[in-house]
Amino acid sequence: MEKESPLMPRMLFSSIFILTLGTSTTLPPSPASRHPMEWAQKTSKKKKLPRWKIDPYTRNDPKALKKAGYVNFSPFPWGDGHDSTLIEKELRKSKIIWVETAHFRIGSTLEPWQLPFDIKIRKRYRAELTELQKKIPRINPKKKTLDRWLRVHLFAHRLEKLYSDFMKRVGVTQKNFPIKPDTFMNGEYWGQGPYLGMRNKYTVLLFQKVSEHLAYLSRFTGRVQNFAVRHHFKKFGSLMLCTAAGLEDGRLKNDVAMHVHVIWNNVHNLIDGYRHYTHDLPVWFKEGMAHWYGRRISPKWNNFDQNESARADLKSTWKWDVAV
Numbered sequence: 001m002e003k004e005s006p007l008m009p010r011m012l013f014s015s016i017f018i019l020t021l022g023t024s025t026t027l028p029p030s031p032a033s034r035h036p037m038e039w040a041q042k043t044s045k046k047k048k049l050p051r052w053k054i055d056p057y058t059r060n061d062p063k064a065l066k067k068a069g070y071v072n073f074s075p076f077p078w079g080d081g082h083d084s085t086l087i088e089k090e091l092r093k094s095k096i097i098w099v100e101t102a103h104f105r106i107g108s109t110l111e112p113w114q115l116p117f118d119i120k121i122r123k124r125y126r127a128e129l130t131e132l133q134k135k136i137p138r139i140n141p142k143k144k145t146l147d148r149w150l151r152v153h154l155f156a157h158r159l160e161k162l163y164s165d166f167m168k169r170v171g172v173t174q175k176n177f178p179i180k181p182d183t184f185m186n187g188e189y190w191g192q193g194p195y196l197g198m199r200n201k202y203t204v205l206l207f208q209k210v211s212e213h214l215a216y217l218s219r220f221t222g223r224v225q226n227f228a229v230r231h232h233f234k235k236f237g238s239l240m241l242c243t244a245a246g247l248e249d250g251r252l253k254n255d256v257a258m259h260v261h262v263i264w265n266n267v268h269n270l271i272d273g274y275r276h277y278t279h280d281l282p283v284w285f286k287e288g289m290a291h292w293y294g295r296r297i298s299p300k301w302n303n304f305d306q307n308e309s310a311r312a313d314l315k316s317t318w319k320w321d322v323a324v
Contacts, residue, residue, distance in 0.1 A: 074098035199237025
């Protein structure tokens with residue numbers, strides 16, 4: 001870990017955050033980042049895109065992307081020593097769909113998912129797609145199958161809602177955080193960059209196959225782990241979630257389970273990144289906040305931190321209120 005900056009403001013964070021959990025969950029629109037684009041796209045003549053890279057909902061139109069709250073569909077930087085282009089080159093058989101929002105960079109090879117014959121779940125997805133349709137008008141809220149692009153749009157939407165809600169609960173705005181590293185804000189340390197204190201945006205890789213997950217981790221992080229990985233790119237200054245639908249005995253192939261999984265892990269990353277990731281907050285606090293967010297989506301798909309020597313028991317009872 002890097003040398004710690006003043007600890008007291010960050011340690012107070014857990015107490016302040018707990019007091020905000022009872023507040024309204026009405027979500028304001030995500031503030032646009034003031035950070036200038038780090039990545040200048042090449043000005044050379046663009047190659048014709050393969051059909052699977054053309055989004056049927058925005059048709060890759062710059063005006064439609066802006067309305068959706070997107071910055072880019074790639075290329076863009078990703079982590080220490082690599083970008084989206086290099087990831088595609090190394091995983092050349094994987095058809096990765098990319099999207100960059102105000103605060104996240106996302107890559108996905110997730111396959112289409114058909115909504116189950118469950119009235120509650122279908123109503124929830126219709127409400128979510130209706131909300132998303134306001135930003136991307138071509139989306140049909142009544143769709144019963146989420147195609148690859150629609151799943152990416154949903155996760156981008158979900159992550160930005162999480163980011164906005166998180167900022168509201170900790171009582172900050174974009175103005176609290178510095179644009180440049182080593183800059184104090186009104187005499188106080190607020191991190192090393194504009195993304196809750198991190199220099200670069202939070203990144204999320206959603207693979208369908210475990211083999212893709214392992215190939216990426218091995219090539220770019222030096223880790224080979226058969227479960228989701230949260231990784232800190234120290235030089236680049238960002239936090240990443242890398243996961244795959246085939247992990248955890250395939251339960252993440254269910255979009256509801258993957259939704260909980262992605263939010264749960266990104267709550268961890270947002271907490272770690274708050275005012276810059278220089279030390280860990282208590283496990284009970286991070287796990288508790290992640291469960292609080294995740295179980296609001298669905299209490300049936302709990303997540304737990306694990307490693308090779310201590311695997312999580314994912315079959316535990318989900319009716320915690322009864323158990324307690």
